[in-house]
Amino acid sequence: MNLLEVEGLEVRYGGIRAVKGIDLRVEQGELVCLIGANGAGKSSTLRAIVGITRAAAGSVRYGGAAIAGRPAFELVREGLVMVPEGRGIFHQLTVAENLAMGAFARDDAPAIRRDRERIFALFPRLAERRGQTGGTLSGGEQQMLAIGRALMSRPKLLLLDEPSMGLAPILVAKIFEIVRDVARQGVTILLVEQNARLALEASSRGYVMESGIITLADDAKKLLADPKVREAYLGEGVE
Amino acid sequence: MDIFIQQLINGVTLGSVYAVVALGYTMVYGIIQLINFAHGEVVMIGAMVAFSVITALAPGGWPPLMVVAAGTIVAIPVCMAIGYGLERIAYRPLRNAPRLAPLISAIGMSIILQHLALLVWSRNFIAFPQIIKSEPYHIGGAIITNVQIAIIATSVAMMAGLALMVYRTRLGTAMRATAQNPQVAGLMGVDINRIIAVTFLIAAALAAVAGVMVGSYYGIAHYQMGSLLGLKAFSAAVLGGIGNLPGAMLGGVLLGVVEALGAGYIGDFTNNWFGSNYQDVFAFIVLIAVLVFRPTGLLGERVGDRT
Numbered sequence: 147m148n149l150l151e152v153e154g155l156e157v158r159y160g161g162i163r164a165v166k167g168i169d170l171r172v173e174q175g176e177l178v179c180l181i182g183a184n185g186a187g188k189s190s191t192l193r194a195i196v197g198i199t200r201a202a203a204g205s206v207r208y209g210g211a212a213i214a215g216r217p218a219f220e221l222v223r224e225g226l227v228m229v230p231e232g233r234g235i236f237h238q239l240t241v242a243e244n245l246a247m248g249a250f251a252r253d254d255a256p257a258i259r260r261d262r263e264r265i266f267a268l269f270p271r272l273a274e275r276r277g278q279t280g281g282t283l284s285g286g287e288q289q290m291l292a293i294g295r296a297l298m299s300r301p302k303l304l305l306l307d308e309p310s311m312g313l314a315p316i317l318v319a320k321i322f323e324i325v326r327d328v329a330r331q332g333v334t335i336l337l338v339e340q341n342a343r344l345a346l347e348a349s350s351r352g353y354v355m356e357s358g359i360i361t362l363a364d365d366a367k368k369l370l371a372d373p374k375v376r377e378a379y380l381g382e383g384v385e
Numbered sequence: 386m387d388i389f390i391q392q393l394i395n396g397v398t399l400g401s402v403y404a405v406v407a408l409g410y411t412m413v414y415g416i417i418q419l420i421n422f423a424h425g426e427v428v429m430i431g432a433m434v435a436f437s438v439i440t441a442l443a444p445g446g447w448p449p450l451m452v453v454a455a456g457t458i459v460a461i462p463v464c465m466a467i468g469y470g471l472e473r474i475a476y477r478p479l480r481n482a483p484r485l486a487p488l489i490s491a492i493g494m495s496i497i498l499q500h501l502a503l504l505v506w507s508r509n510f511i512a513f514p515q516i517i518k519s520e521p522y523h524i525g526g527a528i529i530t531n532v533q534i535a536i537i538a539t540s541v542a543m544m545a546g547l548a549l550m551v552y553r554t555r556l557g558t559a560m561r562a563t564a565q566n567p568q569v570a571g572l573m574g575v576d577i578n579r580i581i582a583v584t585f586l587i588a589a590a591l592a593a594v595a596g597v598m599v600g601s602y603y604g605i606a607h608y609q610m611g612s613l614l615g616l617k618a619f620s621a622a623v624l625g626g627i628g629n630l631p632g633a634m635l636g637g638v639l640l641g642v643v644e645a646l647g648a649g650y651i652g653d654f655t656n657n658w659f660g661s662n663y664q665d666v667f668a669f670i671v672l673i674a675v676l677v678f679r680p681t682g683l684l685g686e687r688v689g690d691r692t
């Protein structure tokens with residue numbers, strides 16, 4: 147079953163068409179990635195799906211229902227959650243408060259507490275720093291907090307926008323491990339990344355986006371083997 | 386020495402009212418970066434409504450405290466309705482407009498509110514019925530009255546309540562999150578329109594009580610009383626660091642003290658060239674000095690961390 151179905155999605159900024167009518171789908175339980183160069187329109191796509199950027203055309207169906215025009219804060223309650231590019235940590239809120247904000251849409255206090263302890267078990271660094279403000283965390287810790295915070299909302303579909311951006315290689319590996327982990331726990335994930343290799347290795351399927359258009363859509367393994375992908379995104383020359 | 390203590394007492398009393406009003410400016414600014422110039426008028430309406438209720442009930446022979454409480458209880462929802470209306474009518478439609486637009490709309494609303502008050506309560510100074518007998522207590526050669534004690538205690542209680550709400554509850558955390566990054570707050574499931582409305586409601590409720598307090602303190606109300614009081618409270622908010630809650634509290638009390646001490650000593654320092662009737666000038670000296678030397682205010686280091 148398709149949890150997310152996007153058809154003919156278009157995003158415009160003034161006269162510029164940043165997303166030019168794309169189709170994509172994510173099935174229940176899948177980890178799918180959307181890769182592409184900087185400026186390809188990946189973030190615009192995610193933002194349009196959750197409604198913080200208005201779609202100029204096209205339809206977005208989540209769990210079978212059309213969600214175009216619905217505000218992001220309502221979709222959170224239905225399990226559609228995005229971790230924005232740049233993480234969006236509340237710098238003046240403590241780690242614990244940031245996590246509490248992740249659970250804002252819920253009101254089952256005991257379960258929220260249990261989830262928080264699970265997040266702390268998953269990210270011991272965050273547990274150590276629970277009383278510190280978000281702004282004092284390192285980039286990697288902030289990304290863990292952003293993911294942990296999103297998990298606090300008990301997402302069904304998690305949209306991750308470049309979780310590895312700006313992180314040292316060792317942290318990039320750690321973040322991808324976490325993403326796979328979350329996927330294994332049954333959360334459906336649409337992962338936007340510039341690190342094409344790691345994204346494709348973690349995913350079952352992938353989409354390649356170029357200047358607002360999806361140019362390739364296939365199984366991740368096939369994309370990893372595709373000469374065009376290898377040349378353009380995996381940094382390999384093709385003889 | 387007794388002048389000093391006396392002016393300190395007077396300054397803290399007035400300053401705590403400034404603080405309560407300044408909180409309204411700073412909360413709204415913190416969340417939508419708007420100076421709600423009509424906020425002083427909300428204070429004025431609070432004073433006026435309380436005046437009408439108190440005047441109506443005064444001859445009834447009820448206990449004076451109950452009468453004042455009744456006036457406050459009526460003033461609060463009236464002011465909250467006005468605060469809510471301001472946001473819905475004058476600010477929300479302009480949320481994505483250039484920054485000057487809501488500012489002009491705020492000034493327009495303050496003029497409208499003044500003139501509504503003029504129609505209802507006339508252009509005259511209105512004497513608050515002095516139903517609470519002022520009782521002086523002597524401390525260190527100075528006098529503090531029961532009214533002053535009540536004003537300080539009420540202000541402190543409201544500020545403590547607000548601080549608890551903002552720093553210890555889910556709603557308060559959502560308010561702080563929205564102030565820092567409204568879009569991400571939305572991604573967490575926060576309906577930011579609701580948070581903004583709640584902010585205006587709280588600011589207006591505080592303003593209502595502040596109106597009752599100034600009215601009772603000076604014993605007088607006037608349809609234009611909100612503009613000067615509003616400007617002073619705004620100065621206090623800037624002094625503390627606009628957008629910063631503890632800053633508004635500190636700025637309010639400091640401004641009240643500076644003003645009272647200034648009024649108390651300006652004659653001595655200027656060989657009686659200037660008298661205490663110049664007291665209003667201190668707020669603006671403070672405002673200008675802060676804007677020139679420390680535009681972020683005493684406690685404000687942030688103006689937002691939008692990423």
Ligand SMILES: Nc1ncnc2c1ncn2[C@@H]1O[C@H](COP(=O)(O)OP(=O)(O)O)[C@@H](O)[C@H]1O
Binds near residue numbers: 159164186
């Ligand atoms: N808010 C905006 N206003 C105007 N142009 C934008 C805005 N956001 C993105 N763009 C433009 O849209 C295009 C796609 O951007 P984006 O979706 O951020 O790409 P990606 O996430 O793939 O790097 C880029 O050319 C970018 O400059």
Ligand SMILES: [Mg+2]
Binds near residue numbers: 188189190307308
């Ligand atoms: Mg992007």
